[in-house]
Amino acid sequence: MATEVARRKPGLVERIGRSTVGVADGLGYAGMLLFESVGYLLVGWRRGQPVRPRAIAEQMRQVGIEAIPIVLMLSMTVGLMLGIQFISALSEFGAESEVVIAVAKSVTREFGVLITGILVAGRSGSAFAARIGSMTVSQEVDALAVIGIEPVRYLVAPALLAMLVMMPMLTIFADAVGLLGAALYCSPILDVSISSFMMMAIKTLTFWDIGQGLAKSVMFALLITLVGVATGFGVSGGAEGVGRATTRAVVLSISSIVVADMIFSFFVNR
């Protein structure tokens, strides 16, 4: 009977099964996009499908240069906030002078890259999904394919390379600005100059402190790009579908970078 069919809802096992298949499908698709993009970047020119330097430069401008003002503002704010919190917490033990090492390590290992990742996911991850999604809906992706231009080469490879270059650079910038923010608040309290605070912070850092942040930034670049473009290519349902995909791309990419950050930190700091 029709009514019996209508009442039947998928059970827990069925829903888990479908979700698992969906996740595996998405991971497989993202892996294929990554594999193909790397292929086009390395040997695309030999197959008559070169990744144009102009397209890469344009993507670098969009994901990197244009993100500088907002990264500057939020990294400065986070640096100030960390300075306030650490001074307050450490003063309970009379250990205000340790604020330099606390701020330096937490900014370079964690906060600089995480803030940058979240900002880039919000700006560029959503932009990738929206751009590719609207191109999919309006058949522009099909048009690329029938013109003889591989959509992955034209749309994904330049974005991926731009992200892999610009995310570490933005992260180093965010680290520097974050430390400066902390210095602005802490240096009068510690009775040192801002430049002295910065020098002390740099001296306390090891290569691995900065390397952790940079390694994470590369991982975040991959996650943000692949989530954004895979979501964009999967769009259906017109303008509403593009809107849903954009939101989905932001939520998924921010969630994935936070979880990946936790897993990475767990393994490298044990």
Added chain:
Amino acid sequence: MNAVRVEAVKDDDAALPIISVTGLCAWFGRRQVLHDVDFRVDAGEIRVIIGGSGSGKSTLLRHLLGLLRPRKGDVSILGVDVAHADSHTLIDLRRQMGVSFQGGALFTSMSVGDNVALPLREHTDLDESTIRIMSRLKLEVVNLGGFAELMPSELSGGMVKRAALARAIVMDPKLLFFDEPSAGLDPVVSAELDELILKLREAMRMTIVVVTHELESAFKIADSITVLDEGRILLTGTADEVRASDNERIQDLLNRRPREVEVDADAYLKRLTGEVD
């Protein structure tokens, strides 16, 4: 239902067809949308594929464009077996084809001129000034000579379709596809586009495949017409043969008679609840 098939083979029976489709079947999930489709288009022909919504026209077109690979059956375009061609061969094949999509599918981030020039920039070593001249020439063919600097959003619906046509012919393809060329256009603009398609065939000796549900346009431009219904070819023949067909479904389509559709409530609800793909 007995399918009547009249192949519009032109001068030479032995000549290789430009398009050859044999026993093509296609599915979306578990739903079969094409059933054993056999289809052949010869050089220089204008073939129009007509059919109602959901008849499988778009799916057939996507197979002809190589955007879908056949799961069952064979599709050969310009001698290339689409099912087994590697991506390099498919790219080479597509350079010999032009497509005008239903909505134009112009790249919204580029000017009209850059849209038309894109295939030349990607696939040739011509210098920029030559590329500009060639793309302007193609824009003039479609009466958009002075519009190269405009963005697609600044064009009317008919102009977008003509600009898309200019992009489709910029590489002088052997085979040209139109997906619903008249959709969304007023009758006058639609008639102008029909004239343009006929002129192009005369001037550039292309083989042209048009997918449409506009019967007037189909009868005006077609050398032969293929009628699709529920994923099956009902008839391939000349306009007169299609008009004279005693097939009830074809007459329903020609006379715009609504079909009595029995909705299978169980199947519909199963689809809604996700029990069936």
